[in-house]
Amino acid sequence: MMEFEEGLKVADEALFTKVGRRLTEVEIAILQGSWQSLTYEQISDVSSYSVSYLKRDIGPKLWKLLSEALGEEVSKSNFRPALERKWRSLLTTPTITNFPVTNSRQDWGEAIDVSIFYGRNPELITLSQWILQDKCRLICLLGMGGIGKTALSVKLAQQIKDEFDYVIWRSLRNAPPLENLLNELVLFLSNQQDNKAELCQLVQYLRSHRCLVILDNLETILNANRAGYYRSGYENYGELIQVIGETAHSSCVILTSREKPAEIATFEGVELAVRSFRLNGLQAEAEKLFTAKGLFGNDVDKQRLIECYGGNPLALKIVSTSIQDLFDGNISEFLAQNTPLFNGVRRLLDQQFIRLSASEQTVMYWLAINREWTTVSEFYEDI
Structure with a gap:
């Protein structure tokens, strides 16, 4: 009988083959809970995600994606047999050792799904110009949690990926030691031929090929009590950033972070090859999010709601779900309660x-x- 870890690997590889990305943490939480026959309410209790987010947003999208990836209709109740059939077909077919990779020179790691993406056209245009025309070597996307840095980095990379020989997206959420990260990058950029996890090797590949490298969640390796500096044991990341910014090469490295590393502040400039871009909240584009969530109200109330949360996309998604659940989508009734801070929004600010x-x-x-x-x-x- 197939174990959960094996089923998870099958699902992850099938999804990567179909759409070029890996399962996210919330998707893994749903799969693990569903594997144990837990309800969405029970999965919510053992994770940090709301029931509505799991049940109405991520869950339906996950089952639809897996249906497409596995080639048969699957749901929360029947996905296990579908995964097991796929697993057994791989075991009984000697010539198939793994799922085919859609493009061996693109590795999207844990990049999120951005098939639904609101606005940010000016930002995409500016960043594309910095990378393709101005030949920036190092760009830091800055902004508070939930503002949309990760989504923007993925959307940007998808739009300009054909301009590069290699594209690799990696999350630093789990704070990997620099040696581990270098090993992954060097192996990928050398087509699995070089396992020398050294900074000089990485620079050599950045020079010899046009590479796009995205490192997400840089703030996880920064010191929370000293802005711009690193956690103990992660100071060598500073050398990585400095070398990438200082050394002439034909590639571009994009960092996303809530805080600006000291090296970026030292080397950046409006006409230099190192730049930072501070991401602000959504404005008019946020109304599309309200429509997708089934909210209604006049223009004044919609603008008040946007301003109340600074246009922060994640905060607006959280509050939209609550407005739909508690006020049947009526924005005016929610605003009348004058209680902007609750549950997920408070957690976002606490972080x-x-x-x-x-x-x-x-x-x-x-x-x-x-x-x-x-x-x-x-x-x-x-x-």
């Missing part, structure tokens, strides 16, 4: 706030207390 130093947290407290524009001198007196 950001906890990374601030004690001094930075004090600044944030006084900004919240004053509630109005404050001069530097008045702010100094307050603190």
Whole structure:
């Protein structure tokens, strides 16, 4: 009988073959819970995801993707037999050792699905120009959690991938040691021929080929109490960033982060090969998200809702689900409650706030207390 780990591998490879990406954490959580015959409510209890997010958003999309990847209709209740049939077919076919790879020179790792993507056209145009015309070597996408850095990096890479010999997307969410990351990058860029996990080897491949490398969630290796600096044991990432920014090569490395590394601040410039791009919230585009979530209201209420959450896409998705569940999609009724902070939105802010130093947290407290524009001198007196 097939074990869950084997079934997960089959699902992951089938999805990668079909759409060029791996299973995400939330998709794995749904598969694992469903494997154990748990309801969406029970999966929600053992994970950090809301029931509505699992049941109405990610779940249906996952079963649809797996149906396409496995070539048969699957659902939460019958996906196990489908995976087992696929597994057995691989075991009984000696000539097939693995799923075919759609493009051996593209590795999307855990890149998220961006088939549904709202706005960001000006940002995509600017970043594409920086990379393709200005030949930037290093770009850092900056913004608070949930603002859409990851989604933008994937969408951008998909749009310009044909301009590169190699494309590789990697998440640093689990804080891999630099040696592990270098090993993955060098192996991929050498077509699995070179296992020398050294920075000089990586630079050699960045010079000899036109490569697009995206490293997501850089903030996980940064020191939460000292802006721009690294966690203990990860200081060598600073050398990686410095060398990529300083050394002449024909490739582009994109970093996404909530905080700017010190090396970026040192080497960046509006006309230099190292640049940073701060991502702001959605504005008019957010109304498309409301429509997709089944919300309704007048233009004034929609704009109030967008401003309340700074146009943060993740916060707006969280609140939209709650408005649909509790107020039947009526934005006006939700705003009348005057309770913008709850559950997932609070967790999102807590994740950001906890990374601030004690001094930075004090600044944030006084900004919240004053509630109005404050001069530097008045702010100094307050603190």
